[in-house]
Amino acid sequence: MFLRRLVEKVSIRPIAESVQHPITYMASGAIEYPIVPFQQYVDHYLSDPLIMSAADYIEQAVAGMGGYTTADVDVAKNSIDEFNAKINLDELHLKIAKWTTLCGNFFLERVYDTYDVETLKDPWTSAKVEIIVPAKDAALVDIKPLQLSSIVSAVRAPDGTILWYNRLYRGQQTKLSSKLVIHYRWNVVDERAFGTGWLTSMLTEGVGFTVRGKLRKREPFVRLKEKLDDASMRLAIKAIPRHVYVFPAMPLDVLKEAQSQLEKLEPEQDFLTNSKEFDVREVGVSSRAVLEFFWKHIFDQFVMGTQTHHVRLFTTPGFTEASARVADAAMERKLMAIRRFIKRVTEREIFDEFLRTHGMDPRQANVRWNWGLKEExxxxxxxxxxxxxxxxxxxxxxxxxxxxxxxxxxxxxxxxxxxxxx
Incomplete structure (x- = not known):
């Protein structure tokens, strides 16, 4: 009981739970959580075929074509190209495109050849915190993706600057300096520390409304879809039409023998009887149409949420390839915006940092990332x-x-x- 009261008092929550109030403000800063814990995105991506299909489609549409660099200084371009090959930038861009659009966030860690220790003030306890940062003359030597589900929260200064990220990885809690992290933060709402993706709204419950003095909220669409999946399965197995076999005036012992024989029949098999006035009555189920209506509603919400209308090619009669092309043309503008966002962060946080730490001027080199194949x-x-x-x-x-x-x-x-x- 003491531990429960302590948790309620300091507003600590289990990582797996959804966050209703993701920001805790203090005089010296704030601790901010994602609206939806990142582990939930990973779990639903692995368990829901529609979510996986949508995420993979957007990933390939955004970064599947790869790209190349251009620069004003040949030495800088060659150095960046070698570094890109080392870190496998094309594969990183695929991961960035998938998770940045799915949940609004993706994290890379800069790896340097030397490190130092920086002392900061913890906004929660006002105690001094020592975290690892790059040394003054350190050189960037590698880039590694961080496990998305390991990022728990961000600690911000009063001006909104992120001081460090709280991370839980393999049971160990660590503080990761923002100087070591490249944060692809897409679709930021209300200047929060974390971005939002197309799956965020479908993992979030409704705002709520009042009925007879009681607050009611819609469950997250992902949970509603899973419930409808389960209801559809139960309806298919248990709510199929049943048959009642009527044998008028048949003795009980003969009726039991007929029952045992009927139970051995396969669904497509017939049987013979010489019983007079024998009858077969079918017991139907009328809830199937209602279930289909709700299932279509939830599916439409998913298609709009995932923004992948090409799925209708395989599920919706009358949705032609021409319709898909029109939908893809409308979506291309969004894809261009995502590509431009990823390009700018990559240039600023990877290219410029590599050149700066290796004694080259990023402005003079002007190394740029270009999507697609280089046209000769x-x-x-x-x-x-x-x-x-x-x-x-x-x-x-x-x-x-x-x-x-x-x-x-x-x-x-x-x-x-x-x-x-x-």
């Missing part, structure tokens, strides 16, 4: 004709021997004669 210049026959015209007027863009070599690649049969002076 394509030579057409019209370009060669233009080059020949320029040569005839004494303007040399390419040499004559280079022009002849390019013409050969286009299939022109050119003889090797005396060299013509340009």
């Amino acid at each position: 210049p394509r030579i057409e026959i019209g370009h060669l004709i233009k080059f020949a015209e320029l040569l005839a007027h004494g303007v040399q863009v390419v040499r004559l021997d280079e022009l002849r070599e390019m013409l050969k690649r286009f299939g022109f049969m050119l003889t090797e004669g005396t060299e013509v002076k340009e």
Whole structure:
């Protein structure tokens, strides 16, 4: 009882529970929790095929094409490209795209070659806290993804700056400095420490309404869907039409024998009887239509929440490929916004930090990430004709021997004669 009263007094909650008041304010700062614990996102992704399908689709749509870098300084570009290959940036971008859109957050840890200790003030206890930070002349040497479900809360200064993240990993509680963390925080609401994703609203209960003086709240849509899944299964197994076999005036011992024989029959098998006035009566169930209505309502909410209308191609009659293309075109604007967000955070928190800690000027290098495949210049026959015209007027863009070599690649049969002076 003492422990329960203590927990209620200091507002500590189990990590697995949903947070109704995710921010605790103090004079020297605040402790802030995610609206929904990150473990719930992981659990529902692994257990719900619709959520997994939507998350994987958005992941591939955002970052599946990969990308390449451009820069104003070749040395900086080559260094960044080598570092990207080391940390496997393309794979990291896939994870970032999936979880940033799913729950609004993803975390990477910067790994340096040397570290130092920084002393901060704990807003909760006012005690001094020592946390590990990069040393003054440390160099960034690696990037590692942090386990999403291990992030419990964020501690903020009075001005809103995040001081450190509270982490619970393999039973050990640690404080991770914000100087070591790259936080992809998407769709921030009310300037909170954590972002929100498309699954957040479906894991959150309704605001609530009052009926006869009592507050009622809608359950989270994910929970309603799971209940309907269970109800559908029970309806399919237990609420199928039943049959009553009527044998008028049959002796009890003969009736029991008929019962034992009927129980051995397979559903598709028939039987014979010479009983007079024999009858079979079917007992139906009328709740199936009501269940289908609610199931369609919840499914529509899921499709709107996941923003993956292509699912209707496989589930909804009459939803054609043309309809899916229109839906995809509308969604492309959202995908472009997500790509731009990921690009900016990657450039600022990874590229610039790597260059700065390795003695290069990020502004001068101007290393940029570009989505998609790099387009190489394509030579057409019209370009060669233009080059020949320029040569005839004494303007040399390419040499004559280079022009002849390019013409050969286009299939022109050119003889090797005396060299013509340009």
